[in-house]
Amino acid sequence: MSHKQFKSDGNIVTPYLKGLARSNPGLTLIEHDRVVYRTASAPGSGNPPKVTLISGGGSGHEPTHAGFVGDGALDAIAAGAIFASPSTKQIFSALKAVESPKGSLIIVKNYTGDIIHFGLAAERAKAAGMNVELVAVGDDVSVGKKKGSLVGRRGLGATVLVHKIAGAAAAHGLELRDVAKVAQSVVDNSATIAASLDHCTVPGHKPENMLGPDEYEIGLGIHNESGTQKLSPLPSIPELVSKMLPIVLGKDEDHSFVKFEPKDDVILLVNNMGGISNLELGYAAEVISEQLIKNYHIIPKRTITGTFITALNGPGFGITLLNAGKAGPDIIKYFDYPTTASGWNQTYHNAADWKVLAEGKVPTAPSLETPRNEKPSGVKADYDTFAKILKAGIERVNAVEPKVTWYDTIAGDGDCGTTLVSGGKALEEAISDRTLRLQDAAHGIEDIAYIVEDSMGGTSGGLYSIYLSALAKGVQDSGHKQLTVDTFRTASKDALDALYCYTRARPGYRTLIDALQPFVAALNSGSDLRSAATAAHEGAEKTRKMDALVGRASYVAKEELRKLDSEGGLPDPGAVGLAALIDGLVTAAGY
Template identity: 45%
Template sequence: MPSDKHWNYEKDLVTTSINGVCLANPFLKYIEAERVVYNSKNTTDKVTILSGGGSGHEPLHLGFVGDGLLDVAVSGSIFASPSVKQIVAGINSKPSNKGTIVVVKNYTGDILHFGLASERSKAQGSNIELLIVQDDVSVGRTKNGMVGRRGLAGTLLVHKIIGAKSSIDNHSSTLEEVHSLGQRVIDNLITIGVSLDRVTVPASNADKRSKEIEEEEEENEKFDELTKDEIEIGMGIHNEHGIKRVSPIPNVEDLAETLLAYLLDPNDKERYYVPYKKDDEWVLMINNLGATSNLELYAIQSIVNDKLNDIYGIKPVRIYTGAFTTALDGPGFSITLLNVTRAGGDEILRCLDNPTTAPGWNSSITKSQWSELGSHIITEPPAVNTVSSDVKFDSKTVEKILIQGCKNVIKVEPQITLYDTVAGDGDCGETLAAGANAITNSLKNGKLQTQDAVKFFDELGDLIETAMGGTSGGLYSIFISSMGTYLKKQEKEIGGFNVSKEQFADTLEAGLTGLQKYTRARVGDRTLMDTLIPFVETFKSTVDLSKAIEAANKGAESTRKLAAKFGRASYVGEDEFKRFDSEGGLPDPGAIGLAALIKGFIEGYNSSA
């Protein structure tokens, strides 16, 4: 069982730990202010591989920065996604003529922040492709249908294979080739975890974790802790609950059979994600969640290997055992299987066998290489690419639109807060008001450029993400950044232009398309998408603002009758909603807030006509 005691630190634990990793590797450079670590050796003539996420999973991610593996790792606080600003700094730290692959595990905060950073970098001229790792089988298809599988220890195999692919044959692989191989690996990965108990988080970092993680932990607190003679199958790497508890604790031989059935049983339609044939080749990885002794871990590996052969006729062609993707002091392990035959056959094995200097993967740095060691601390983050264009807005019109939209949001903030006190965590109104106030202040101080359309969206996206934060700030910022990316692309194709209503309708559609890559919420899911999608689609088809706002309002009001599928509202009991029966039901606060914002935008536009 894990101890609830931790060492105390005067300095920030995460930042100090990253520094320690870099001290042990002569090729790593550390942008301390942004928690970015990169390999100083690699050329710009290769596809750059960047990954990252919350700390607490070491050696993932920064332990795998090195020749033939990751080029860049970006670290957040414990179990919390790094910010968009950090990720963009990571992308800019290793610019590539061939482009950058961004690898992210399938968690809401990570998807939004890494997705927004990718869109922002695209708008600034970078060539970026995203790989979303999904390998967990514990939560079946029915329950995870809206969000997909979680990303677990299989992430490391994705890193290793695409890192090698981008490096071998004198870095000859293209961005498309590396991305395609990575996606085939993800499509053929399966992982299941099990733990004796929950992890404990060092208290000194509790105040630095993201809001999303705090919400997640509050949900976890609704469940009883594991008893002394109980395990949990399917536990995630952030303390998330699994699929079942087992008591008494079974012997590992029986447990291995149970876990392998979740991975490989073709009769389990909820979890049979990777079909296989008798002669398919497989890779097996046994991952230490943090507090399983090496003595036990290798015993577990031996037992799992025997069960694979005896029950399924599988004899792995490669076996990896160790701490690869941990959960702090998690007293458990996970089993990952990769179907090599389906993913790419000999190419996969060649990439796995390719040497690397990354310390987390059997590194071997020579004496002569140590002599190259210099200071690894980078005091100045890389310069942020600035964007500009000859795509123009009418500046005065834009300012009137923004000011009136912000006024509307601030006016309805108390009502939205009331709704969110029941349906969420009570801060939706305050979050929207924070964004509105940030825009108003930036306009007042002349810090938001409103004539250059591409630059406007770039600055606005950054402003909103910083001011609002959290999931809603990420969603708004991705939508905004995607619009800027679209206009920049249009400029390349047709040259400079003044944005017409018809062109703005196309831009809104592009923004929606970009946003839908990072959220599965659609009309009917009781989110802000119930407002946004009808507005964009109606304006695109009619170029009529009156009809578009009518559709937006109708969509927002429809959420009063919908069951929540995302966020905290999905946990709220029916009795909590009855107090709003007199007004037709409790609506989604985000949908109502967005409708008010759009209404203000259109009022501002009409006043400028």
């Protein structure tokens, strides 16, 4: 895992806030105090007064806090340095920026520095005649009741839910005391557990507290604190979730802060701590939902997934559960209420939109049936011979996969070999199930084209599928009664011409065309299959000396492509894979 970072003196907070205001109309920045507030919430804006919400804390948790300033959420925030509380003066500045005759609610995470500074700001505001209340968010359940009895629970993912739900309550016109009750009820009924593969890197600082290559932690905070459990080896996401859920659900008394029952209305928030991909986060969210439903009979009535409160680039995620039913009758309504806060990625949905999901189901539809030409082509083939030739080609591809993958790791994205193997595996299954119509030459090739497209994906899958589809048509139009080499000659050229309509790749461009074109040309010059296969291999070898002009390899530095100069240069992986496939097919055909 890389811990590289851009050079920085660490002074990036204010420029970040300026950039946020620049890209979000309706926000105003007090640059000196690092305060961001809703322009519409400022005294004298002309808008009807409402309870205003103020939050903040150390930076490094973006989009929290500034990303939650918006209509239906927060009205102002004060940003400290990275992982450091803002000063009392900054917080008081935020309070004054959105001072309201209906009062202000301060929302602060339960960390010592934040509590001290926000608490002092609240007392100064009261002394100045302002109507202010404070709610501290503590939802972390990783530290048990005994160990955390004095300091209480840390503020994690529920902070975001408090911002959103209390903000909606204020937008509905509730009085300060009632908004504070809503916020406190969300805190009291929320539980969060987080896990990570490593600690984060702080801009301008050397990496610290890094875990071993096979270690991970459960129970981390958001300030690079160590977790409550250090474990190894690295788990799969389902394995990790199975360890996290019993803790967040309080299955042992020391971690039982909130009770969750199957009948409860539960909100699930899955939070990216900053450093995992959206793909992995979405996968984790579905795993969490499936395990909640299957193992605990808890169906989340609302699910939200995204990057909400981070530990900079922490490579992990958190699970937050809010028992909305116990928190109050309007919690779901406030959760659903629209907001302009940029950090809230949940677009507005009414209750009807959630109905099917609230039953634990995901809306699905059957896949479209593949359109197939059922009319016999008239070009017969021997099923067993055709299957034998295909299997031999697949076997040759499997053998060359490690080398093709290595080549593609240098020249591309590393998936060329595995993509070819995936196509082969799908074809082997179809042969075993006898779902390929190999007794009809054109239909068999057409079926292969569909399977290749579905199983391989990407550019190579598309190219193979186009060529094979056109080849099937060429075979059908050949006028022959039996599949022979002569049938294949003309059809192969027609298929290559069709492929050229959809790709700019030509011989000499360092692609699979450098193997395919010599094969087709040799066949159509009267050569037999073995000579044509040799031409394909020689074409692939020639790519070792070529510059990449199209495809991913065209973006790779020439220095990278010289890594195999010792064996004559780095060949194009796609051309090598295709040449191997052709060699396997031709050998099995008896040439």
